[in-house]
Amino acid sequence: MTDTKEKETGLWGMRHLFLRLFFENGWRHWRSYAISFVFMGLVAATTGLSAWIMRDVINEIFVDKNRALIVPIALGVVAIFVVKGIATYAQVVILTRVGNRIIADVQARLFDHVLSQRVDFFDRFSIGDLATRFSHNAQSAREAINLVVTSIGRDFFSLIALTAVMVLQDPGMAMVALLVAPPAIFGVTRLIRQIKAVARAEFLSLAKIVTTIQESAIGIRVVKSFALEPVMRKEMQAAIDGVRQRSDAMARISAATSPLMETLGGVAIALVILYAGWRVVAGDADPGAFFSFITALLLAYEPAKRLARLNVTLQAQMIGVELLYQLLDAEPQIWEKTGAAALPRDPAPIRFDRVGFRYDPAAMPALDGVSFEAPAGQTTALVGPSGGGKSTIFALIERFYDPDEGSVTIGGKDVSAISFSSLREAVASVSQNPFLFDGTVYRNILMGRLDATEEEVMAAAKDANAHEFISGFPEGYETRVGEDGTRLSGGQRQRIAIARAMLRDAPVLLLDEATSSLDAQSESKVAEALDRLMVGRTTLVIAHRLSTVRHAALIHVIEGGKVVQSGSHADLMQSGGLYSQLHDLQFDTNRDDAA
Numbered sequence: 001m002t003d004t005k006e007k008e009t010g011l012w013g014m015r016h017l018f019l020r021l022f023f024e025n026g027w028r029h030w031r032s033y034a035i036s037f038v039f040m041g042l043v044a045a046t047t048g049l050s051a052w053i054m055r056d057v058i059n060e061i062f063v064d065k066n067r068a069l070i071v072p073i074a075l076g077v078v079a080i081f082v083v084k085g086i087a088t089y090a091q092v093v094i095l096t097r098v099g100n101r102i103i104a105d106v107q108a109r110l111f112d113h114v115l116s117q118r119v120d121f122f123d124r125f126s127i128g129d130l131a132t133r134f135s136h137n138a139q140s141a142r143e144a145i146n147l148v149v150t151s152i153g154r155d156f157f158s159l160i161a162l163t164a165v166m167v168l169q170d171p172g173m174a175m176v177a178l179l180v181a182p183p184a185i186f187g188v189t190r191l192i193r194q195i196k197a198v199a200r201a202e203f204l205s206l207a208k209i210v211t212t213i214q215e216s217a218i219g220i221r222v223v224k225s226f227a228l229e230p231v232m233r234k235e236m237q238a239a240i241d242g243v244r245q246r247s248d249a250m251a252r253i254s255a256a257t258s259p260l261m262e263t264l265g266g267v268a269i270a271l272v273i274l275y276a277g278w279r280v281v282a283g284d285a286d287p288g289a290f291f292s293f294i295t296a297l298l299l300a301y302e303p304a305k306r307l308a309r310l311n312v313t314l315q316a317q318m319i320g321v322e323l324l325y326q327l328l329d330a331e332p333q334i335w336e337k338t339g340a341a342a343l344p345r346d347p348a349p350i351r352f353d354r355v356g357f358r359y360d361p362a363a364m365p366a367l368d369g370v371s372f373e374a375p376a377g378q379t380t381a382l383v384g385p386s387g388g389g390k391s392t393i394f395a396l397i398e399r400f401y402d403p404d405e406g407s408v409t410i411g412g413k414d415v416s417a418i419s420f421s422s423l424r425e426a427v428a429s430v431s432q433n434p435f436l437f438d439g440t441v442y443r444n445i446l447m448g449r450l451d452a453t454e455e456e457v458m459a460a461a462k463d464a465n466a467h468e469f470i471s472g473f474p475e476g477y478e479t480r481v482g483e484d485g486t487r488l489s490g491g492q493r494q495r496i497a498i499a500r501a502m503l504r505d506a507p508v509l510l511l512d513e514a515t516s517s518l519d520a521q522s523e524s525k526v527a528e529a530l531d532r533l534m535v536g537r538t539t540l541v542i543a544h545r546l547s548t549v550r551h552a553a554l555i556h557v558i559e560g561g562k563v564v565q566s567g568s569h570a571d572l573m574q575s576g577g578l579y580s581q582l583h584d585l586q587f588d589t590n591r592d593d594a595a
């Protein structure tokens with residue numbers, strides 16, 4: 001943690017951050033806060049009254065032995081505590097409800113924000129980090145606001161009411177009791193500084209726990225086959241220990257306010273007793289006022305302690321709020337232009353015009369002056385060595401990134417001028433290792449087009465050569481695929497993804513052919529399904545099959561971020577160069593000649 005970070009969350013920074021949090025999230029609920037303030041005022045007033053009434057209890061009953069007042073005073077005490085109980089209930093319920101609303105709003109806002117980010121945003125924030133911010137830090141927003149509201153509304157008002165009682169009963173004694181305030185304030189501010197560093201470190205360890213669980217779950221096959229369990233266990237243990245130690249430290253620091261406040265509380269009471277004793281000896285003591293005073297002093301002790309700890313507790317929550325804002329303040333980098341147009345749903349050509357793109361300003365360009373065309377309604381193959389830029393071309397068509405130079409157009413329209421929804425509708429992609437959502441097979445296909453009917457889903461599955469194996473499952477389409485489709489084979493996952501794309505029926509298709517991960521039989525089923533899917537669409541395919549390149553209308557050879565050759569299979573074979581070399585290397589003619 002740097003010095004500047006420390007300063008950022010200094011007391012002023014924290015106040016600024018809190019005000020922002022409150023005005024962005026809490027202010028909307030001002031009505032509820034107003035009502036709960038009324039109840040908290042009642043709590044404070046009845047607390048003050050319960051101390052005040054001690055004077056009559058002592059003077060009227062014990063000193064003056066006034067029979068007539070015994071029952072009224074007892075009833076008065078009951079009334080005070082009933083009102084206090086009801087007011088406390090109402091105040092807690094109202095505040096909790098508003099707090100939960102705030103969490104829900106913050107989470108919805110976070111999610112919208114995350115969805116609007118460029119793909120590389122997810123390289124910067126790991127899933128563990130995001131998950132922790134969503135759950136843990138969104139709660140901090142509620143905790144921070146509620147803490148301040150209850151401190152002001154309940155504790156501060158109670159303290160005022162009780163101080164008023166003390167001053168009214170015996171101003172001199174009140175002065176004596178208040179002598180302990182300055183050392184209390186001084187002691188507590190010192191603890192605040194320590195708590196900040198610990199809270200931040202605790203978050204990092206929490207996020208690490210989530211990341212490790214997630215990695216172990218998603219990568220369980222790799223973990224098992226490489227016997228990485230000890231490594232994962234060690235990482236997890238370190239993260240768990242980190243959280244434990246930080247929690248211990250937080251508890252130690254916040255509990256350190258207790259010895260301080262208890263001692264000072266004792267000192268205050270002792271001072272009052274000394275002062276009162278001296279008054280009794282001098283002969284001008286009012287026992288009722290004295291007991292009322294002591295009661296107020298004892299009752300003031302809890303709210304005073306909570307107020308003293310407010311900064312310490314709040315500081316820990318505000319670290320969470322800061323991390324929340326760090327996420328919310330990450331600028332979305334891909335904008336939908338105002339007035340972005342829709343795309344017609346006809347096959348349209350895709351054109352790259354002198355496109356340059358770098359993932360990182362400091363890195364080599366991933367694409368460097370790339371120009372090519374993929375004609376409408378036909379198949380265009382991209383081939384070339386790995387790392388050449390083929391996937392980057394796909395990413396730019398889907399507008400996961402914007403190019404640094406040049407333009408990408410579909411049907412003559414720049415992709416940045418097409419509305420997001422229309423672009424997503426126009427482009428379907430099937431990757432080598434398609435992502436499946438946790439849920440049923442049916443739902444996974446339906447993701448292609450949410451308003452599709454059951455018949456349409458099944459028709460798509462049939463076209464994708466998937467219906468047969470799906471029907472073979474005991475639960476058919478209702479089979480759960482497990483997170484990221486772990487219960488399905490690679491070929492099955494691909495065919496579900498193809499069915500999804502069939503259902504979407506998009507005019508533009510981006511296809512990343514599987515290399516050799518499939519066995520021959522399932523490869524031919526997938527290939528058949530893909531051939532069916534490609535018909536009549538503008539298809540751009542990262543090709544690994546000989547039949548694909550042979551039947552492609554056009555082939556572009558991509559190497560080092562540039563288009564190095566273009567033409568039909570026959571042209572390119574004839575002209576020699578990289579294509580013919582790759583062809584000999586990459587395409588196993590024996591295997592694929594049948595196609």
Ligand code: ADP
Nearest residue numbers: 120359360366385386387388389390391392393
């Ligand atoms: P291909 O699909 O032809 O194998 P890619 O488009 O994946 O090639 O990669 C082109 C270049 O861009 C490579 O040098 C690769 O390292 C780089 N690259 C790809 N994806 C990213 C990313 N998310 N962040 C940074 N660099 C990337």
